[in-house]
Amino acid sequence: MSEPLLQVSDLKKYYSLKTGKLFGGRTTVKAVDGISFELAAGQTLGIVGESGCGKSTLGKTIIRLIEPTSGRITLDGEDFTHLTGAELKKARRKMKLIFQDPFASLNPRMTVKDIIGENIDIDHTYATKAERDDRIREVMEMSGLNLDFMDRYPHEFSGGQRQRIGIARAIVLPPKLIICDEPVSALDVSIQAKIINLLKSLQREMGLSYIFISHDLSVVKHISDRVAVMYLGHIMEISDKASLYRSPQNPYTQALISAIPKMPGEATGEKIELAGDIPSPADPPTGCCFHTRCMHAMPVCSQEQPELKQVGPDHWCACHLCKQCVSV
Amino acid sequence: MENNILEVQDLSMSFFNSHGELPAVNHVSFSVKKGKTLGIVGESGCGKSMTSLCIMGLFPQPPGKIVGGQILFQGRDLTKLPAREMHKIRGKGIAMIFQEPMTSLNPVLTIGDQIMETILLHEKVTKAEAKRRALEMINLVGIPMPEKIFASCPHQLSGGMRQRAMIAMALSCEPDLLICDEPTTALDVTVQSQILSLINRLKNQLGTSVMLITHDMGVINEMADEVIVMYAGQVVEQAETAELFAHPTHPYTIGLIRAIPMLDTEVEELNVIPGSVPMLYELPEGCLFAPRCPYATDKCRSHRPEITEATPGHSVRCFRYMSGWEGE
Known part of the structure; x- marks a missing residue:
């Protein structure tokens, strides 16, 4: 495989918060906690997750609008993490960001x-x-x-x-990578379709890579080559899209896919209804961050954090259950 | 009809401003059957929220004014009711859930106080009895620890919890009709599926009729018994849900359904509807959809079609389904 355009390894962004107690302790919010992935030139990586899972922070940390706490970002073979001044400015030309809210992101x-x-x-x-x-x-x-x-x-x-x-x-200075942070979430479906088609045709013409951040699994499936599912700052599952949508391995991914309101003609499997809300990132559960809502939770899940394990040709999943199904 | 809880007949509401008369709701007719769910779908600016605000008598007045038609709720015309009578119906006869629970809840009152307020206003009960009923409602919408939520302010709750509190408040006086205006648009998919199944459960348990406004075709498919599609203030298509998705008839409905990326099928390019929704002050002379319609003829551009029955139980506002259609 040729050199990937973007390599992110063990990227972390921690925020320090006051707890509100007198003589207060401080607590850390792990918005992005040890994210690693690679993105090849001309490819699209979709990042899905619910609000508060750290997907937008991840996008902004990659382009260093938010400085990462630790980790390494390699863009086009060059270490992007520690660049400063003119060099940073030069390297940033290769990377651009499109924001969610088109009303707030343009100078009036x-x-x-x-x-x-x-x-x-x-x-x-x-x-x-x-x-x-x-x-x-x-x-x-x-x-x-x-x-x-x-x-x-x-x-x-x-x-x-x-x-x-x-x-x-x-695209006015042709970049190599565009990070799209929920670019179509604020738009109506017929407008959304036009913007997605535009992004795809620009990708073909200019050979762009995208990191496409969204909460909408159908849109992500349409535009991406690979998809990563995030939950509380962690990647729960990352895979090529066909494999992810056909046979999701992580219970969270399964619940997420089953929760989408389906159109007629789409396979409607059994609805998996998750109890409760996403836990607060300031006080994440121990062990696997999903075990409080998971229907397959085992004793080990609350003690040990699962690693990303390879479960298919291009399919990694972080779940203790996946130990059994690995045979690659 | 006996089994219609709400009948809207030829309702028109216009705004009057410097552009002249702007028809926001344009000769809209539909009915909600007892114990059933009516879905209203359309893009932003199509008049779906305004229609519901007309029913509640909550549209901005002035500049808005009902210029024709009637809204029959249990046989009484709401457009002619004096304000004092409307007070009695709002909350008791018809209740409404809004899209953004944070802006529709009072930030300085506890959830419990707000639910009790509704009960005390409409029923002759003591405060203790109202509190008991409020707690019962909070319990009914599936909130753990009702006492704690009862004493919480809205900002202490998550989005899903706030929406549950809104539902508890709306259902506290056991209304006959519940209007849900984009109840899950601001929520994550896993929470959305919780709220939708809650609305369904309560509908069956309490026998409430539901009017569900959304832009999401998937939500319509899973929730509604009957659907109306709105465009630029008009109803363009009306059918039972299964029939609508099996045989979408109006070119706008067809375009809308095709513009959604599907989970199961793979397409290179999404179908788009050319152009955009017209502003109310620049409505075309003929059929409102004609400028964007692939089938439009000269007749479409000069005459407005009436809504007519294409097949039994399936009405559409399009010349293609009337006798004398010549183009294609």
């Missing part, structure tokens, strides 16, 4: 042209203004934006249009 006082062009301006990529504007026009066309709207402001656009502006901004 800048025109569309300037929002998209800001990257170019900071970078001084083009010598003349005409060249710069040509490039902006080009990416606006690629993103499906009407060129007449170049001088308008974000508030004049609908949610789907704004998300296109966010995408145009991300």
Whole structure:
């Protein structure tokens, strides 16, 4: 296998919180706790999980908008974790982020042209203004934006249009990797379909890699090559998508897939209803973080944290039950 | 009809502002049968929430005004009831659950006080009796440790718990009709499946009729007995749930269903509906969907179709299913 574009190993992000007690103790919230994966060029890794599982923190930690507590990020063969100053700025050109809320992520006082062009301006990529504007026009066309709207402001656009502006901004200096943090969650289904199609066609044209963060398993399945399932800062299962959706190994993944309201024609297996809510990340359960809600919990689950084990050709799962089924 | 708990007949509600008259709810007719669930589906801005607010008499007034039609609840026309009478129906006859429980609960009152408030307002009971009933309701919606939740403020609860508290409050006076406006949109899938099965369980236990508003076709499929599809303030299709998914008829319904990525099938590109939902001040002259419809003819662009029965029990607002259709 060729060198992966992005390698993340044992990435951790801990936050320190005051407990609220007088002469207070402090407690740590393990938002991202020992995440490792690889992403090949031109591929899409989907990251799914419920709110509070650390998937957005993971995205922001990879691009170092949030500094990781420990761990290593290797981008394109270069250690990204300890870069500073001009080198960091240069390396960040390869990695861009698209945000969930297209209403909060665009500066309301800048025109569309300037929002998209800001990257170019900071970078001084083009010598003349005409060249710069040509490039902006080009990416606006690629993103499906009407060129007449170049001088308008974000508030004049609908949610789907704004998300296109966010995408145009991300590709104006061609990156290698785009981290999409819930890019379609705020959109209606018919708009969502358009944005997903756009992301896929850009991937084909530009050879982009995506990390696609979402809580929607159907959308993730549609766009990803591999999928990782997160729960309380841990990867519970990571696999190529066919294997993950056909035979999920982790009880959490099974429950997650069964909980999606199904359309007619989709296989509806037995509904697995999980009791309770996600535990607070400030006070995670000992052992396997899922054992408090798991229907197969065994005594060992509350004592020992399961490691990711290989259960198929490209299928890893962190669960004590999976010991028996490993035969690869 | 005897077994219809709610009958909405030709209801129109418009906003009056500087653009003139904006028809937010446009000649809408439907009925909710006793003990059944009616699903209302559509994208944002299609008028589904406004319809429910009309029924509750909670739409902003002015600028909104009911300009025609009637809402018959147990034989009484709600549009003509004086405010004092409406107070008696809201909460007692018809109760409503909103999308975002955090913004619909009072942040400075405990959950218990808020549930008791409803009971004390509508029933002649002592405070002690109201408290007993509130605790019983909290227990009924599956919250462990009712006493603790009774004394908690909304911010101390998780999203799923808050939504349960909302349901407990809505059902505390045993309403005949429960309107759920996107009850699970803000929740995670595993919690969503808990809440949906709770609504179903209570519907069967208490014999409440449910009007469920959502944008999620999967939720509709699993919950509703009958569905209406709304577009730009109009009902465009109405059928029993199984029939609607087996034979979606209106081009908008077909487009909407095809735009959703399915878990079981693999497609390279998602189907999209071109264009976007029209603003209320720029509604087209003919059929409201004509500018986005692949089948539109000159007749569609100049005349508005009426809703008619395509097959028994399945109504659709489209010229394709009327005699004299020539295009394709």
